[in-house]
Amino acid sequence: MKWDEFFVTGEPMIYAAMVSIVVVSLAIPIALTYFKKWNWLWTNWLTTVDHKKIGVMYILAALLMLFRGGVDALLMRAQTAVPDNGLLDGQHYNEIFTTHGVIMILFMAMPFIIGLMNVVIPLQIGARDVAFPRLNAVSFWLFFSGAMLFNISFVIGGSPDAGWSAYFPLASLEFSPTVGNNYYAIALQIAGIGTLLTGINFLVTILKMRAPGMTLMKMPMFTWSVLITNVIIVFAFPVLTVALALMTLDRQFGTQFFAMQSGGMDMLWANLFWVWGHPEVYIVVLPAFGIYSEIISAFARKNLYGYKSMVVSMVAISLLSFVVWAHHFYTMGHGVMVNSVFSITTMAIAIPTGVKIFNWLFTLRKGKISFTTPMLYSLAFIPIFTIGGVTGVMLAMASADYQYHNTMFLVAHFHYVLIPGTVFAVIAGFHFWFPKVFGFRLNEKLGKWAFWFITVSFNVTFFPLFILGLNGMTRRMYTYSESTGYGALNMVSMVGALGLTVGFIILVYNIYYSVRYSPRDTNGDPWDARSLEWSTHSPVPEYNFALIPTVDRLDAHWFSKKEGKPLATGKYEPIHMPNNSGVPIIMGAAFFFWGFFMVFSWWIPAIVFGVVILGTLAYRTFEKDHGHYISVEEIERTEKALRGEQHEN
Amino acid sequence: MKIDHSVPMEYSTDENKMKILGFWIFLGAEIALFSTLFAVYFTLQGNTNVGPTASDLFHLSPVMIETILLLSSSFTIGLGVHAMRLGLKKPMMTFFGITLVLGAAFLGVEVYEFVTYVGEGATIQTSGFLSALFTLLGTHGLHVTFGLLWGGSILLQIKKRGFTPETTNKSFIFSLYWHFLDVVWIFIFSFVYLKGLM
Numbered sequence: 001m002k003w004d005e006f007f008v009t010g011e012p013m014i015y016a017a018m019v020s021i022v023v024v025s026l027a028i029p030i031a032l033t034y035f036k037k038w039n040w041l042w043t044n045w046l047t048t049v050d051h052k053k054i055g056v057m058y059i060l061a062a063l064l065m066l067f068r069g070g071v072d073a074l075l076m077r078a079q080t081a082v083p084d085n086g087l088l089d090g091q092h093y094n095e096i097f098t099t100h101g102v103i104m105i106l107f108m109a110m111p112f113i114i115g116l117m118n119v120v121i122p123l124q125i126g127a128r129d130v131a132f133p134r135l136n137a138v139s140f141w142l143f144f145s146g147a148m149l150f151n152i153s154f155v156i157g158g159s160p161d162a163g164w165s166a167y168f169p170l171a172s173l174e175f176s177p178t179v180g181n182n183y184y185a186i187a188l189q190i191a192g193i194g195t196l197l198t199g200i201n202f203l204v205t206i207l208k209m210r211a212p213g214m215t216l217m218k219m220p221m222f223t224w225s226v227l228i229t230n231v232i233i234v235f236a237f238p239v240l241t242v243a244l245a246l247m248t249l250d251r252q253f254g255t256q257f258f259a260m261q262s263g264g265m266d267m268l269w270a271n272l273f274w275v276w277g278h279p280e281v282y283i284v285v286l287p288a289f290g291i292y293s294e295i296i297s298a299f300a301r302k303n304l305y306g307y308k309s310m311v312v313s314m315v316a317i318s319l320l321s322f323v324v325w326a327h328h329f330y331t332m333g334h335g336v337m338v339n340s341v342f343s344i345t346t347m348a349i350a351i352p353t354g355v356k357i358f359n360w361l362f363t364l365r366k367g368k369i370s371f372t373t374p375m376l377y378s379l380a381f382i383p384i385f386t387i388g389g390v391t392g393v394m395l396a397m398a399s400a401d402y403q404y405h406n407t408m409f410l411v412a413h414f415h416y417v418l419i420p421g422t423v424f425a426v427i428a429g430f431h432f433w434f435p436k437v438f439g440f441r442l443n444e445k446l447g448k449w450a451f452w453f454i455t456v457s458f459n460v461t462f463f464p465l466f467i468l469g470l471n472g473m474t475r476r477m478y479t480y481s482e483s484t485g486y487g488a489l490n491m492v493s494m495v496g497a498l499g500l501t502v503g504f505i506i507l508v509y510n511i512y513y514s515v516r517y518s519p520r521d522t523n524g525d526p527w528d529a530r531s532l533e534w535s536t537h538s539p540v541p542e543y544n545f546a547l548i549p550t551v552d553r554l555d556a557h558w559f560s561k562k563e564g565k566p567l568a569t570g571k572y573e574p575i576h577m578p579n580n581s582g583v584p585i586i587m588g589a590a591f592f593f594w595g596f597f598m599v600f601s602w603w604i605p606a607i608v609f610g611v612v613i614l615g616t617l618a619y620r621t622f623e624k625d626h627g628h629y630i631s632v633e634e635i636e637r638t639e640k641a642l643r644g645e646q647h648e649n
Numbered sequence: 650m651k652i653d654h655s656v657p658m659e660y661s662t663d664e665n666k667m668k669i670l671g672f673w674i675f676l677g678a679e680i681a682l683f684s685t686l687f688a689v690y691f692t693l694q695g696n697t698n699v700g701p702t703a704s705d706l707f708h709l710s711p712v713m714i715e716t717i718l719l720l721s722s723s724f725t726i727g728l729g730v731h732a733m734r735l736g737l738k739k740p741m742m743t744f745f746g747i748t749l750v751l752g753a754a755f756l757g758v759e760v761y762e763f764v765t766y767v768g769e770g771a772t773i774q775t776s777g778f779l780s781a782l783f784t785l786l787g788t789h790g791l792h793v794t795f796g797l798l799w800g801g802s803i804l805l806q807i808k809k810r811g812f813t814p815e816t817t818n819k820s821f822i823f824s825l826y827w828h829f830l831d832v833v834w835i836f837i838f839s840f841v842y843l844k845g846l847m
Binding site: 203275 | 663666667668670671674675677678679681682686692693696697698774775776777778779780781783784798799802803805819
């Protein structure tokens with residue numbers, strides 16, 4: 001392979017990206033050395049097994065990816081803003097919509113959700129950590145190395161260009177000859193293994209580590225949503241694992257799974273992809289429903305309306321999510337019977353979802369609503385998401401779908417589902433739980449500015465796409481002629497995208513501003529909220545709860561505040577905690593290099609790093625590591641300091 | 650760490666119980682993985698292109714030997730876990746050792762099978778059918794290979810550290826894994842080989 005094939009060349013924007021990558025990757029170690037922070041970084045963050053810190057790292061990575069994916073989105077909107085635009089060529093445009101989709105779903109929405117799960121779930125169930133803290137760190141580093149591997153494709157070797165769904169035969173070696181889709185298969189594979197491990201970890205955590213008295217039907221709704229989500233993860237991700245492995249085999253080992261001419265079947269890919277892909281949508285949407293349930297109930301000062309029906313509807317959604325996949329390709333031609341069945345199952349999803357919408361509305365009814373930033377996002381979610389849902393039912397009708405299929409109407413629909421359904425939720429959750437992790441709230445005024453920019457601009461960006469789609473503009477089209485008349489609405493959409501950018505910049509500035517100026521929170525419960533995570537201090541001590549709370553009903557913390565009865569009594573006992581470990585990050589690095597060499601089919605170094613991966617596993621199994629105990633004196637010291645009392649020396 | 654002596658040692662701590670539950674959930678994911686591979690195989694089994702068909706390729710005797718080897722290994726690991734619960738270190742190690750030897754023999758026969766197939770012009774690249782066949786069998790074979798490494802390292806730990814809550818827990822979980830591979834093989838034997846021979 002020649003150097004000019006290894007590095008992507010010939011595009012000024014790519015050169016700029018290369019320069020910025022080099023600058024950033026030099027600046028970080030230099031800054032760390034200058035400020036003598038290497039040791040701090042290694043012991044406090046990189047080797048941590050603390051679920052709160054892992055959660056924070058997930059969310060930081062997700063924010064980073066939000067901006068990477070956001071730049072892709074801006075470039076797409078800029079390219080299509082005017083007819084016959086030459087900002088990007090067709091190939092570059094293909095790469096950008098592919099990476100935008102993959103990054104936003106797998107490296108932004110998923111880790112943001114998993115980050116919130118990490119921060120909140122053990123606290124919400126009154127536990128001191130997740131079931132397998134070390135495995136949790138492994139999950140994070142696998143996700144992170146997958147994300148980084150996917151991102152370097154832009155400058156080294158070329159990005160995938162066959163869409164985020166990577167349909168065959170387009171994604172085959174014949175039609176996508178660069179290494180781009182090798183990156184796709186291997187980076188997603190690595191991150192996907194991490195996600196599967198997260199799924200197992202949180203299932204065991206929720207099933208086995210709840211505080212005494214917290215039966216399943218007394219769990220907070222977010223915990224319920226995460227439990228169901230992780231069941232979906234455990235059964236959906238292995239399908240992706242297989243699909244990606246077959247893609248790698250087809251592209252790099254000459255097998256015939258998806259090649260028509262030698263007995264393969266191209267639509268087999270589409271089926272496998274969406275058997276994972278549709279449940280994936282619910283993996284990012286169900287926890288969001290959980291977040292909204294928590295926030296709406298907290299800020300309406302009422303218990304959640306229809307708790308049982310919320311649970312039942314989520315279980316129903318999770319089951320239905322596995323039997324709707326073929327609605328992504330009604331036009332494949334699999335006959336009236338199949339299309340009808342999938343059409344009906346798809347429309348059926350609207351029923352449990354509708355139940356949830358009404359439950360939120362009834363929770364709001366006669367509530368004492370306070371319009372905080374997280375609440376504003378939750379309130380905006382309800383009508384916007386309903387538009388997404390209703391257009392979804394339109395798309396679900398197989399015969400009508402022949403008109404909508406692969407048009408901008410579809411693009412508008414899924415952005416109307418995923419942005420209020422997931423992005424608003426993670427932002428709301430971010431604002432809501434931020435004080436729990438850091439001990440102070442984000443500034444409300446800036447938060448509301450960001451909210452209005454984001455919500456209004458979102459509609460300005462995506463509503464025109466419904467009309468463009470109905471007018472016949474297809475998706476993934478890198479340019480169009482003036483005579484189509486698509487220009488004006490695309491320009492409106494571009495203006496909206498700029499507004500969204502402003503909104504997200506305010507959001508990030510708000511983090512900086514609040515770190516500097518926000519008043520510190522003293523009682524650990526700044527929102528006067530309902531579930532257990534608010535019963536401990538903010539920021540949360542390493543061991544979460546000095547005494548494990550006992551729960552006798554839903555919203556036990558709320559009633560304990562009302563009735564003035566503490567949730568936990570008794571004397572402190574030494575607390576057993578897991579030790580930090582460098583193995584997970586080394587394993588992540590080994591996976592990164594293994595993946596990189598796999599992408600380029602450099603077998604010998606790939607085998608070497610494969611052996612390194614096995615070595616880390618062997619090290620782990622022979623290692624003797626029984627964790628450590630936090631002594632009673634240390635707990636007393638920490639608790640006093642967190643209550644703001646003086647040390648007694 | 651609290652140790653509960655009323656249950657077998659592999660269940661005796663909370664951490665051990667969680668690890669066993671976690672592994673059962675992992676096996677659930679493995680079922681999803683192999684189900685997908687079976688689905689791919691069933692979809693492509695008729696697409697033989699210019700290559701041989703299943704009935705051209707398969708012979709009962711090597712497959713029968715593989716089946717007997719793997720099924721006996723599942724039996725011996727069961728005896729090993731039984732010996733472990735009785736606290737008998739030597740017999741436990743012997744049965745685990747026999748299990749691994751049987752597993753290695755199974756792999757040997759499987760490799761011999763693969764070499765024979767390739768010799769008859771049936772490679773993974775020949776047709777959709779063969780790609781799916783080799784991938785399904787290969788995934789199972791890789792699981793067995795990984796099991797040999799894993800089981801070997803557990804044997805070493807038992808030898809060095811004896812029966813502790815950790816080592817018994819690992820041994821028990823490994824036995825779950827091994828039984829699972831046996832179950833998958835029963836499906837391969839029935840729905841790939843026997844069906845293909847018909």
